[in-house]
Amino acid sequence: MSLDRAPTTALARPLTLPNGVVVPNRLAKAAMSECLGDTRHSPTERLPTLYRHWAEGGAGLVLTGNVMVDRRAIGEVGNVAVEDDRDLPLLQQWATAAGSGGAVTLAQLNHPGRQVLLGVGNHPVAPSPVRVTGAAGVFRTPRELSSADIESIIERFARTAGVMVRAGFGGVQIHAAHGYLVNQFLSPLTNQRTDRWGGDLEGRSRFLIEVVRAVRAEVGAGAVLAVKLNSADFQRGGFDNHDAEAVLGWLEEERVDLVEISGGNYESTAFMGVPAEPVAASTRAREAYFLDFAEKVRGRLSVPLMLTGGFRTAAGMAEALESGAVDIVGLARPTALEPDLPRRLLDGSAEATTRTPRQLGIRRFDGMANLLWHTVQLQRMGRGLPPAPDRHPLINLADYSRHYAPYLLNRLSGASR
Numbered sequence: 001m002s003l004d005r006a007p008t009t010a011l012a013r014p015l016t017l018p019n020g021v022v023v024p025n026r027l028a029k030a031a032m033s034e035c036l037g038d039t040r041h042s043p044t045e046r047l048p049t050l051y052r053h054w055a056e057g058g059a060g061l062v063l064t065g066n067v068m069v070d071r072r073a074i075g076e077v078g079n080v081a082v083e084d085d086r087d088l089p090l091l092q093q094w095a096t097a098a099g100s101g102g103a104v105t106l107a108q109l110n111h112p113g114r115q116v117l118l119g120v121g122n123h124p125v126a127p128s129p130v131r132v133t134g135a136a137g138v139f140r141t142p143r144e145l146s147s148a149d150i151e152s153i154i155e156r157f158a159r160t161a162g163v164m165v166r167a168g169f170g171g172v173q174i175h176a177a178h179g180y181l182v183n184q185f186l187s188p189l190t191n192q193r194t195d196r197w198g199g200d201l202e203g204r205s206r207f208l209i210e211v212v213r214a215v216r217a218e219v220g221a222g223a224v225l226a227v228k229l230n231s232a233d234f235q236r237g238g239f240d241n242h243d244a245e246a247v248l249g250w251l252e253e254e255r256v257d258l259v260e261i262s263g264g265n266y267e268s269t270a271f272m273g274v275p276a277e278p279v280a281a282s283t284r285a286r287e288a289y290f291l292d293f294a295e296k297v298r299g300r301l302s303v304p305l306m307l308t309g310g311f312r313t314a315a316g317m318a319e320a321l322e323s324g325a326v327d328i329v330g331l332a333r334p335t336a337l338e339p340d341l342p343r344r345l346l347d348g349s350a351e352a353t354t355r356t357p358r359q360l361g362i363r364r365f366d367g368m369a370n371l372l373w374h375t376v377q378l379q380r381m382g383r384g385l386p387p388a389p390d391r392h393p394l395i396n397l398a399d400y401s402r403h404y405a406p407y408l409l410n411r412l413s414g415a416s417r
């Protein structure tokens, strides 16, 4: 069946960001944590190998998985942490590989805060000492950050941003979604502070805004500065659509170049399409999880919006772009299975992703199992192998465990000293 020309036209149109940088088309390879750092959290050669797959894949915007700003605060085994220039040559190879197809490249910067699995890190920190619930024993109660700690983490975001831009990335994205540290400051469930870093929404947003300012001061106007923000945490009493809309307005005032909309956290994995709270039928019926929110806020904002989560068909992507609700479509899991999907959507030879991951079928674990299952595909590509979408999740689990055993042993032995 041949494609109507309209979808490809909408996807192929370039986009000029507020700072003048031109994204050559409307498809982005969204952030996926590659977990391809070594046991010291330095990047490995597997990263450039993996990113050459995506560079050839045709997306106009390529985001890295989360790069940690502090090697003492790691979210997953194998995370890359960047604190200074010590790994500059490999970071340069990574940036060159990611941009070799002409895409604008962004390094995603993150700090996990309290979302650190036991064994991966044993001294988590957070705005307030509130533990991740729902997985008893797997997460520790975090230590409350002091004001000095907070200032120092803001500086870390700026420093890491500077290194990544010096390495050749076109800019950075601050990860303020999915329940990590910045999101913990934003949410009233996890930020119970009464000082200037907490309280009302303005106080809870201060950390994000100060990170944005510090990063901009470091990288200058020529680098792209993006933020990934939850439309909501999908938890009763958490960061909600109204909060997100207000924060978007403040980010626009800060002249952020792009905001990516997502939702959820480890307690409510809405970003993987598995929220803890029921969502409205109108949202459930949409291909993209957070499209209703983007449509609602679009008219009141001029900052370019990227939407990630659930997009699978050229028609669904084109419709979201044509409606004006969204400026860039983010694709994560489909590009782990079909790294060349953007190119095929753009040239009209694909109408949709054809590969769907195999699920365990246990709702409670499907969000996390899905993450792990895709991580294994990234690792295969990092070794120069093609993705293996048809394998059973349990085989992937074995693969994952084999790859990570040395990391875990290393961390556990470090923690026991």
Ligand SMILES: Cc1cc2nc3c(=O)[nH]c(=O)nc-3n(C[C@H](O)[C@H](O)[C@H](O)COP(=O)(O)O)c2cc1C
Binding pocket: 030, 031, 032, 033, 034, 064, 065, 066, 108, 175, 177, 178, 228, 262, 271, 272, 308, 309, 310, 311, 330, 331, 332, 333, 334, 370, 371, 372, 374, 375
């Ligand atoms: C293996 C894996 C790793 C991920 N790592 C990150 C990450 O480092 N940073 C981030 O913002 N989102 C991360 N995500 C979430 C994706 O960026 C995206 O929001 C989510 O997968 C929904 O989009 P999709 O339906 O296109 O997959 C990850 C998702 C997967 C599957």
